[in-house]
Amino acid sequence: MPTLDDLRAAIEAEVASGLLPACQFAIGRDNEILAFEAFGTATTTDRLCIFSATKPMVSLTMALLLDEGLASLGDTIGEHIAELPRGLPDGIAEITIEQLMLHTGGFPNAAMPGADGGDPVLRLAALRTWRREWEPGTRFEYHYESAHWVLAELIERLTGRDFRAVVHERITAPLGLRRALGLAPDDTADICDLVSVTPETDEDPILRFNTAAVRASGNPAGGAFMTAAELAILYQALLHDRAPGTAGADPGSGAGSGPVWPAHVLADLTSTIRCTLPDAMMGVPVNRTLGLVLAGDDGLHEMRYAIFGRGCSPGSFGHAGMHGQVAWADPASGLSFVFLSNAVDADMMRSGMRSNALATIAAALEL
Secondary structure: OOOHHHHHHHHHHHHHOOOOOEEEEEEEEOOEEEEEEEEEOOOOOOEEEOHHHHHHHHHHHHHHHHHOOOOOOOOEHHHHOOOOOOOOOOOOOOOEHHHHHOOOOOOOOOOOOOOHHHOHHHHHHHHHHOOOOOOOOOOOOOOOOHHHHHHHHHHHHHHOOOHHHHHHHHHHHHHOOOOOEOOOHHHOOOEOOOEEOOHHHOOOHHHHHHOHHHHHHOOOOOOEEEOHHHHHHHHHHHHHOOOOOOOOOOOOOOOOOOOOOOHHHHHHHHHOOOEOOEOOOOOOEOOEOOOOEEOOOOOOHHHOOOOOOOOOOOOOEEEEEOOOEEEEEOOOOOOEEEEEEOEEOOOHHHHHHHHHHHHHHHHOOOO
16 A cells, blocks of 8 residues: 655655656645645745646636526627627637536637736737637537636626636635735745746746736636645535535534535536547546546546546546646545646656656555
């Protein structure tokens, strides 16, 4: 049976190779953090960019607004963003909110320039130029950034407030966590800058997340900054629907002991598979909910973005981040596992294999 020492040794070997300049792992259970360690140049007080592990926070925010009746999954984008061009054969106005959330909208490569998405005027100007590449709902193709910029616009339209503030108030603040999305320039001193570990990534556009402007823009698809422990606590909350330290508490025992989010919304997000279209890269059903990936019982869970370890149960849910970020929770074991690093590596297969190896060790731990 693997131990925490095995997990540490695997990470330390990667750090020694020069492939992980700074990294952290965290393991949670029973709404507490059981282990949280940093390696390389990172400390346990440092935050790292979590890339696409950001997406579930934005998706849960949208799911809460849908549950409150402010919109419906079947609504089209154009019903809420009237400025979008209508009637175009390749327009995005007719895409539904559900298709946005499931990555079946048909505009995976639409790009938001620089930090423009943080400015409502510039964001809308970009959305008005975006066009579909294929018919919505006909296939799955991961929308790295585009769909969640539209969700950010929708969140602002539905609430009348800045989407970054809404995500914090609905998701991170109730858990006692710091704001993770849309950071002020004076709130970045404890962030580990991204580092290219291969020559091919020296000019990688992902390095823009080292700039104050992009960090402030709050990229809803990949621009949140957290420690591994903070993200592991979020996944414990997705398991228990409680703030840290209150799992199993009597709902009447005091402030903060009750559910954080409506139980039916959380159950849908963490267990209802709404898209089983194949992933073009790996050739397996994507098993996507409105904001997460489910391991599933087909034995192919290790091929779903390298999030899950070999021993993760079918009910495990999580989301990967570019360059090997991992975040999942397993209802069977009660564990949540997060691994974050600042490495930007051109060899995505290498980082994926590392993620799977670390997740496999974590899934088998007896703590």
